[in-house]
Amino acid sequence: MTRDEIREAVVRCLCEVAPEVDPAQLKHDVSFRDQLDVDSMDLLNFVIAMHEQLHVDIPESEYPRLGTVDLLVDYIAERLPAADSLAGA
């Protein structure tokens, strides 16, 4: 999966949790919790969505550090075994 595919997946999961969001307006370098009305239930559902769609488990302890889309994309990119192999499988 390329970094762009990961970024696109992350934004899609965010929209599932906060349907009123306009992806075009979303800034990726600013905490998404400040831009969207996302409470603890929404955040958990977002993490579950990424677990199901990207097979990556984000530990609770990491939540504070991964506040923006960019940070999330970097974090997931490091964790995925090989970015491109996923695309091929």
Place this chain on the structure above:
Amino acid sequence: MTATTYREAVRAGLREALTSDERVFLMGEDVGRYGGAFAVSMGLLEEFGPERVRDTPLCESAFVGAGIGAALAGMRPIVEVMTINFSLLALDQVVNNAATIRYMSGGQFEIPLVVRMATGGGRQLAAQHAHSLEAWYAHVPGIKSVAPATVGDARGMLLAALEDPNPVFIFEHATLYPLEGELDEAAAVDIERAAVRREGADVTLVTYGGSLWKCLEAAEQLAAEGVEAEVIDLRVLRPLDLDAVLASVARTHRAVIVDEGWRTGSLAGEVSAQIMERGFDSLDWPVQRVCSAEVPVPYPKHLEDAALPSVERDVATVRETLG
């Protein structure tokens, strides 16, 4: 439990009272040799003798007043006034003496008197023999008024009334005497509480006396249409027991009161007022009343049926409240 009729149940009550308490005696027009205008006291003269089963001249004021005086002097009289229509001649003794002597004397006297009378229409006897004036008696503090509608109450209320140290007036609807039913002599019968005769969740039918059986029939017809009516028999007209009614209306949110008295100034009016005052927040529809038309009761059957409360009118009124 014994199968019997309303008439025989009253007679059983009279016989038990005359047997168990020598202060008890029966007095009234044609209660002795004739056996009672409605054959209630048949055979009692032969069994208890003329001293305790006393035929009176036609002098309602004198013998009702004599009943009050005898009660004042320690007797337990049962006065039978043939019908409520003739009781009007004794109203002065009832309202100015029986109801007031205890209060006006500062509590010095008790008047343990029972007065029984037939009431109501439906037998084509025309206006002077078909009155339902229980509301006049129930209006007066100082006396109690009860309306036995079942075989059990016909006997039980008489015995409970004899235990009560106050004047108690018993109204027996004239059409009920032949009513058949089971009599449980052991059952405790009070003259204080209303009774739920049929459970239901959709509407509350409140009634007393002769109208009870019309209400039960109306409830069966409504059940066929999927409407469950709760039928409450007031039993006691003073003091009125509204607790059962209010509890029911709190569930059904609808009340229809069936009363053979004339609508204006009727007992139904009083019950409706109390439901409004004490159960207002339960009401989803204004309280309805089914009463006699405001006419002297006519002789021809088709007119009398139209004047008096009927099963059809009960059912139609309930349907209306389901709005």
Place this chain on the structure above:
Amino acid sequence: MAEFVMPALGADMSAGTLLAWRKEPGDTVARGDIIAEVHTDKADIEVEVFSSGVIEKLLVEPGTLVPTGTPLALIREDGAAAEAVPAAAPAAPPPAAPAAPPPPPHLLISPSAKQLATELGVDPATITGSGPGGRIQRKDVEAAAARAAPPTPAAPPAPAAAEDAQAAMRRAIAAAMSRSKREIPHVYLSTTIDLTQATRWLADENAARAVPDRLLQGVLLIKAVALALREFPDLNARWQGEQAVAGERINVGVAISLRGGGLVAPAIHDTDTLTLDELMHRFRDLVMRARAFSLRSAEMSDPTITVTSIGERGVEAIYPIIVPPQVAIVGFGRIVERPWIHEGQLLACPVVTATVSIDHRVADGHRGSAFLVAIDQRLQEPEEL
């Protein structure tokens, strides 16, 4: 000196006109003599004097109307002292009644329907009645309550409808909250609860669980409230008429904020009997359906208490208003790190400010305080929740 007064002649006489004197000053009179003639509504009556002596002075001219008891003449009695006539004190004028507040605009609604509307937090003004003359009935209110949470699954209502529902909800909340403030004497209590145990237990628990099975901190708080409530049945009640009726079951209403504003607090039934997993599942389902406007009427009308939480991005404490007809409401602020003395040692610990508002008609501050203490104790043993 004895007074001859205007006599009271008859049950309903309050005043009389002196027609003529029958005696002059200086005349001697004996008890029972006729001294004057008085006109009453019914007739002219000759009036006797009750004391004997010599007439000293006539005080009133013939033809004047005076109230009964007014002195008309003075009589110098032979020997006996005059009886003082008590003057009747004039009755004080009744205080002016305060002006009645202008009546609210008349809404045609049956009393029972109005009662139900208040309970369900539905604003009657938004409902058109099906009864005669447009009178609103119970079935209209039930329908409106259901409409307030339309049955369409997941699909968000069309913007216009959303707008409408939003406004209707706002009005319903306004009605319920202002009625609560008007009728319920609130007493507020708060305490700070150390969540060290709970947080550590939850972190270990979630670390061992698969992501979809993770639990939220809120679930622990709700369960703690539900269990504590078992010892406080008087707070698990609904106010009906003049007294609180204890609920047979413990149904915790969970305050859920909706997208774009608005709040509902549907009930999780039998909260105290659920495991944390079942509770988490119910909680998530409730949030999703609330935000999709597909709550069931029973969930709306059954809560016996409400729990509201600011969440981890809000302030530290909330002092909530009780949701009628309930009699208590628990609030949790943001969980924050605070210096905390732990067995004499100063540590940084996660704490939360928990508050409870109690209906003082049902219980007093002490009761509320004991309830908060019970919740705190429960949270110290997370594994028991």
Place this chain on the structure above:
Amino acid sequence: MRSAATTTTEPLELERDHAHHLLREMLRIRRFEEKAAELYSLGKIRGFLHLYIGEEAVAVGAMQCLTPDDAIVATYRDHGQALARGLDAGSLMAEMFGKTSGCSRGRGGSMHFFAASQRFYGGYAIVAGGLPIAGGLALADSMQGRKRVTACFFGDGAVVEGEFHETLNLAALWRLPVLFLCENNLYAMGTAIERALARTDVAARAESYGVPAEAVDGMNVVAVEQAVRRAADAVRRGEGPHLVELKTYRFRAHSMADPDLYRTKEEIEQWKTRDPILLFIERLKTAELLDDAELERLERTVAAELDEAVAFAEAGSWEPVEDLTTDVYAEPAP
């Protein structure tokens, strides 16, 4: 029907003590009623007040023939009967003041004196309303074999009420021990007897029901006592109901608001010459059964009793409003 009107001029066979007792009882009533009139004009007594002045001989003469075990039923003009029967003057005054210390606890007022302990079954304000009650009291006695009398006072007005007819017939039919005492004072409020009764002979009416009757001069206390004793003893012997018509006259208006226009001043003055108290004093003096000193002492004792009665009434208390609804019903025995 024998006329037993003993003329007031016949020589008097009367013991001194009994004579003084009769005089004192009549004076007690007279002074009590005079004080009641005064207190009424001062507004202390309210409502209706019907004075017994002029008829004292009837109540006093009749009461001598009754035992404490007999029963009394009176009318709204009941002060004389109550005092002669022995109800405490203070309790009667307090009753007219509406105080709880009244003989009916303040609940009845002047027209409704009651005293269970003296079997005084009340004043009745409905004309002839008390007659059926008297019939019932006597019925109970006859059914329980008790040898006692129920004395029923009523006026000439009651004679034409339906309850007079119904009760006399029932009493005669069932031989009830009732002593009917008709105080015929010639006026039913404002209607003279001859304008109300087709036949003004009350005693004759009773005969038509088979009730033995006798008329007597109600202004002559001795004649009243003799006639009522004859009737009371017959009733007590079980000879059934008897009636005595007591021809008397009231010197005051029907009640305090009555301008008394239906009779002439002359008629009243003429009757006043036969004042039952003055007549009796005269007869006692000529028979040397009374001297001025004794009369003076009687007046003083009566005046003292009356002052005490008024003080007792003034000192009485009002019934608390919270008790308004007590005694509407009797509680059943526990």
